[in-house]
Amino acid sequence: MRILLVEDDLVLRVGLKEALEQANFTVDPLGAAEPAEGALGLTTYDLAIVDIGLPGMDGFELIRRIRRRGLDLPILILTARDALEDRVVGLDIGADDYLVKPFLLPELLARIRAITRRSRASANPLISVGVLTLDPANHTADIEGSPLELTGREWSVLEQLMLAAPKVIAKQKLTDSIGHWDNELTPNAVEIYISRLRAKLAGRPVHIRTVRGIGYRLEEGAADV
Numbered sequence: 001m002r003i004l005l006v007e008d009d010l011v012l013r014v015g016l017k018e019a020l021e022q023a024n025f026t027v028d029p030l031g032a033a034e035p036a037e038g039a040l041g042l043t044t045y046d047l048a049i050v051d052i053g054l055p056g057m058d059g060f061e062l063i064r065r066i067r068r069r070g071l072d073l074p075i076l077i078l079t080a081r082d083a084l085e086d087r088v089v090g091l092d093i094g095a096d097d098y099l100v101k102p103f104l105l106p107e108l109l110a111r112i113r114a115i116t117r118r119s120r121a122s123a124n125p126l127i128s129v130g131v132l133t134l135d136p137a138n139h140t141a142d143i144e145g146s147p148l149e150l151t152g153r154e155w156s157v158l159e160q161l162m163l164a165a166p167k168v169i170a171k172q173k174l175t176d177s178i179g180h181w182d183n184e185l186t187p188n189a190v191e192i193y194i195s196r197l198r199a200k201l202a203g204r205p206v207h208i209r210t211v212r213g214i215g216y217r218l219e220e221g222a223a224d225v
């Protein structure tokens with residue numbers, strides 16, 4: 001899952017980036033709304049975390065612009081204590097949830113899980129395709145009832161494939177979901193993760209099909225040999 005983080009407080013921004021990466025999210029941290037607006041035009045994000053008090057354009061205006069563009073990604077706002085008005089306005093203009101500073105990391109992670117779950121229009125916290133099940137809360141995967149050992153990026157690629165299934169997911173969208181700006185991945189990197197996942201799914205009744213020129217699709221049934 002790729003998160004756009006817009007927070008002008010450097011200490012908080014760096015701390016949140018590290019903490020979210022520890023939790024296996026991919027994070028693009030920015031200190032102002034203007035570059036964030038540009039980033040939203042270039043990259044597909046699964047979630048935006050937006051501080052309201054920003055230099056230049058404020059968080060409210062950024063959220064208005066995101067919604068005016070028709071982007072429906074979940075937005076979590078960060079507001080100052082006692083700023084009830086901010087929370088009300090933020091929710092009214094299209095934010096999905098808010099967190100009051102200072103907050104504890106477990107609460108942020110729980111809220112991220114909750115709003116991304118709602119945005120998938122499902123109350124089921126698990127993602128399942130056939131014999132495969134992912135648990136986003138615990139970052140675990142399970143196949144035919146046994147744990148499937150995955151690295152962080154393998155897990156992220158599989159999560160995207162499962163969320164897209166039975167549709168095809170574009171290779172670029174997969175690259176976006178696991179790449180960082182400071183460590184941009186080539187499309188070949190996605191191929192490497194796909195081939196590792198295929199090795200781990202070998203012999204199971206679920207496989208990853210390459211849709212030439214477009215991307216990949218997770219399908220039930222054994223792979224054609």
Ligand code: CA
Pocket residue numbers: 007008009051052053054
């Ligand atoms: Ca601020």
